[in-house]
Amino acid sequence: MSMTLAEKILAARSGREAVVPGELVTCRVDKAMATDITAPLSIEVFRKMGASRVFDPEACILVNDHFVPAKDAAAADFSAAMRAFAREQNIAHYFEVGRSGICHALVAEERLCRPGELFIGADSHTCTIGALGAFATGVGSTDLAAVWALGEIWLRVPETVRVILEGSLRRYVTAKDVVLSLIGLMGLGGARYKAIEFGGELLPALPMNERLTLCNMAAEMGAKTAMVPPDAVTAAFFADCKIAIDGAPLPDAGARYARTERLDVSLLDPQVAEPFSPDRVKPVSAFRGVHVDQVFIGSCTNGQLEDLRAAASVLRGRKVADGVRLIVTPATQATYMKAASEGLLYDLAEAGAAITAPSCGACLGGHNGVLGKNEVALATTNRNFRGRMGDPTSRVYLANPYVAGATAVAGTISSPEDLP
Amino acid sequence: MNAIEGRAWKFGDNVDTDVIIPARFCVTLDTHELGLHAMAGLDEGFATKVGRGDIVVAGANFGCGSSRETAPLALLGAGVGAVVAVSFARIFFRNAINVGLPIIEAPSAFAECEEGNLFRIDPGAGAVTNVTMGRSYQAPPFPTEIRQIIASGGLVPYVRRRLGKTSVLDLSGSHE
Numbered sequence: 254m255s256m257t258l259a260e261k262i263l264a265a266r267s268g269r270e271a272v273v274p275g276e277l278v279t280c281r282v283d284k285a286m287a288t289d290i291t292a293p294l295s296i297e298v299f300r301k302m303g304a305s306r307v308f309d310p311e312a313c314i315l316v317n318d319h320f321v322p323a324k325d326a327a328a329a330d331f332s333a334a335m336r337a338f339a340r341e342q343n344i345a346h347y348f349e350v351g352r353s354g355i356c357h358a359l360v361a362e363e364r365l366c367r368p369g370e371l372f373i374g375a376d377s378h379t380c381t382i383g384a385l386g387a388f389a390t391g392v393g394s395t396d397l398a399a400v401w402a403l404g405e406i407w408l409r410v411p412e413t414v415r416v417i418l419e420g421s422l423r424r425y426v427t428a429k430d431v432v433l434s435l436i437g438l439m440g441l442g443g444a445r446y447k448a449i450e451f452g453g454e455l456l457p458a459l460p461m462n463e464r465l466t467l468c469n470m471a472a473e474m475g476a477k478t479a480m481v482p483p484d485a486v487t488a489a490f491f492a493d494c495k496i497a498i499d500g501a502p503l504p505d506a507g508a509r510y511a512r513t514e515r516l517d518v519s520l521l522d523p524q525v526a527e528p529f530s531p532d533r534v535k536p537v538s539a540f541r542g543v544h545v546d547q548v549f550i551g552s553c554t555n556g557q558l559e560d561l562r563a564a565a566s567v568l569r570g571r572k573v574a575d576g577v578r579l580i581v582t583p584a585t586q587a588t589y590m591k592a593a594s595e596g597l598l599y600d601l602a603e604a605g606a607a608i609t610a611p612s613c614g615a616c617l618g619g620h621n622g623v624l625g626k627n628e629v630a631l632a633t634t635n636r637n638f639r640g641r642m643g644d645p646t647s648r649v650y651l652a653n654p655y656v657a658g659a660t661a662v663a664g665t666i667s668s669p670e671d672l673p
Numbered sequence: 674m675n676a677i678e679g680r681a682w683k684f685g686d687n688v689d690t691d692v693i694i695p696a697r698f699c700v701t702l703d704t705h706e707l708g709l710h711a712m713a714g715l716d717e718g719f720a721t722k723v724g725r726g727d728i729v730v731a732g733a734n735f736g737c738g739s740s741r742e743t744a745p746l747a748l749l750g751a752g753v754g755a756v757v758a759v760s761f762a763r764i765f766f767r768n769a770i771n772v773g774l775p776i777i778e779a780p781s782a783f784a785e786c787e788e789g790n791l792f793r794i795d796p797g798a799g800a801v802t803n804v805t806m807g808r809s810y811q812a813p814p815f816p817t818e819i820r821q822i823i824a825s826g827g828l829v830p831y832v833r834r835r836l837g838k839t840s841v842l843d844l845s846g847s848h849e
Contacts, residue, residue: 277818294702294742301829303838320700327700377740377764393742393768399832407818441687442734446763475737475762530687617696617739638691638738640714645695 255507257413258482259448262388262502266371274412274511283370283387284312285400288356289328290319291375292335294394299401307342308404314346314365315339316356319613324620354585354611357381357553361465362585364494368483368501373400378553378635380471383480384464386487386501388448390478411448411477412511418455420519425669427563428463429555429633429653431455432470433524435516437534445475447511450504455518456481461490462557469554470635473531523668525631526651529639537656540666547630548573548661549642550654551582551609552616555633558588558597560654565597567658567669573605574664580622582609604661618642624649631660676795677754677775679727681803683788684715686732690739690765694747707743708750719751726754728792730783733758736765745774755794757801759783770819771828777801779810797823 254271256264264272266280285307287295292315299307307313315335320328332350339347346365353359356374360382366372368386372379375397382389392406400406418431436443449471451464459467464481471479481487483501491498522536550556550564561583573579581601583589589611592598598608607622609615615622616634624630624643630650632642637649650666659667692714694707701707712719729735729748735758736744745768748756755775769776775796782801786792790805799812815823825831 277816290696290699291740291742297702298829302832303836304832319696325700331700375740377738379740391740391764393740393764393771395742395771395828396767399828402832403835409816442737442760442762445734445760475734477763617691619696623697636689636691636738638689638714640695641691645692645714645717 255505255509257448257508257510258450258480258502258504259388259411259413259478261504262369262371263408263410265369265502272410274410276410277407278410279405279407280371281405282312282373282400284314284366284372285397286314286316286356286360286372286374286376286379287397288316288318288376289321289332289335291394291397292338293331295375295398295401296334296338298395298398302398302402304402307401310343311345313342313344313401314360315344316348316359317350317353318355319617320619321350321353321612322610352586354588355553355556355613357465357469358557358584358588361385361461362587364491364496368487368498373397373406377472378469380476380478381465381469381553383478384461384468386480386483388478388480391472409446411446413448413450414444415450415452415510415513417453417513417515418451418518419453419515420455420517421458422518422521425523425655426521427653428459428466430521430524431516431518432467433526433534433651434521436470436473436532437524439474439514441473441530441532442475444471447476449476449479451479451481457484457486459486461486462559466554470531473635523653523656525656525666526637528637528648528650531636531651537652537666537668540650541671543650543666544629544664545577545631545660545666546628547578547580547622547624548657549580549615549622549630549632549634550657551584552613552634553584554635555654556582556584556588558591560633561588561592561597561601563654564658565600567655568604568662569600571604571662573661577661577664579604579606579661580609580615581606582614582621583611585611615642631657631666633657676793677726677728678791678793679724679754681728681730681786681788681790681792682723683786684729684731687734687737688731689737690741690744693736693744694741699741699743704746704750707747708752711747711751711753723751723753725752727752728794729753729756730786731756731758732783733760735761737762740764742768742772745769745772749774755796757782757794770822773827777812779812782810
């Protein structure tokens, strides 16, 4: 029977010949991830379940990322609970502050997930990891605790939506704009419970960091996961770390899709999502002149080295506008170090950016750039729901790192092409 | 599970977890404390106004956004008895089942509801009655596996049984 990539991975992990959408299957889990914001509840629940050992310490990943370095005493206690659990359980992949980063970027960077794996994360943007050709999906703390206890999870086999991306991207247009455009077309919840499988002629031209961005915001369409079938880009990404991905599962030729969406990206401009929803998407020109108080560059969506390079290419030799604060948060420690050695951090700081330690921080209104009453921000993040970055009256526009750089310089929402 | 009776608090589509419980309040596991901030993003006074057993009635894709399990916990902590919605976002759906917050998909119940209507709900049967309007609705049944988790009282007792840790605390569970 022909299957989509999602169906193929779930069939393999549930020990079946084939699965069909709608079935509930119990699957063996390859990797289980939690963070400082979700692990403490998982730990408490794990104890209540009467469990004593995690199913496989080598398969568990614990990441300090949301509120680190500790935003307050309560956050310090959360990290401490996770740290103690990691030690007690001999968790193989525990990431401490200063050697950590935003979990999804970190997992890709450390190659902690392989194509064909079932990756369960207690974070809604776990679908990011689908860029590696895995079935990666987000759950809550109790589900994650059950995975620790049993090494398995029940999943409803999702229908798959195929998204074919055609054409090539213009200058200053990125995977962020592609996925914002898709969210605008499909709507918040437009892929609710579905797996998204990307295809089309754009993909071979999309490097891994862009694929991660693309899959990341599938969460904003309500998708269960998003995935890029492994190809030469995937193979090269793993070959960089001397890992072969031969035999990685691919979708079958006759696989059945719930529907197919096609998007020609050739004419796409940089996109911006306005408050208070990631699906309120229009070209950047629609918001030209909107004043901002803060620009934030970072997050699991756009905090990678390439994103910092993009922002620096616009900001280098320019200054952040009066009345505007620019905050830059590299996604991981390795990204931070590379950005330092390339001089990107210097260039950004010289332009007037405040550079923070790797963290989810400002994206979710945690710390390092929380918005006050009636403040307006443009951010390279993924959500702009009411109060997401701070006070309920604050407003957030979502965009790519080029637009973020240009907006910081102009003080109003701008594309690099608008700058003198 | 016992029947629940309470007043309806009506919200729209795409009620996200950032408004159900803003992240800055998510550094506690105390359900009561979380409940003090329930729905703070849309209505800062919600926690003080909502009565024990009251019903949140909402549109499509309720609970979209982050994976924070503190969202259903905050609603429970505020005293919310159940959520009736046109549809639920997938992680919120799992979280609610796992922590024992009754959730019911009933699109017409949303369409025909006015704020403050008296609701009576039998979560086990998926039956919703808008007493004020004199209307009844029936949600489609959950799949067997999910019914087992609900009947066990959530995922914790379910996993305890799987691990052979069943204790007197878990006798309310179903038979596998």
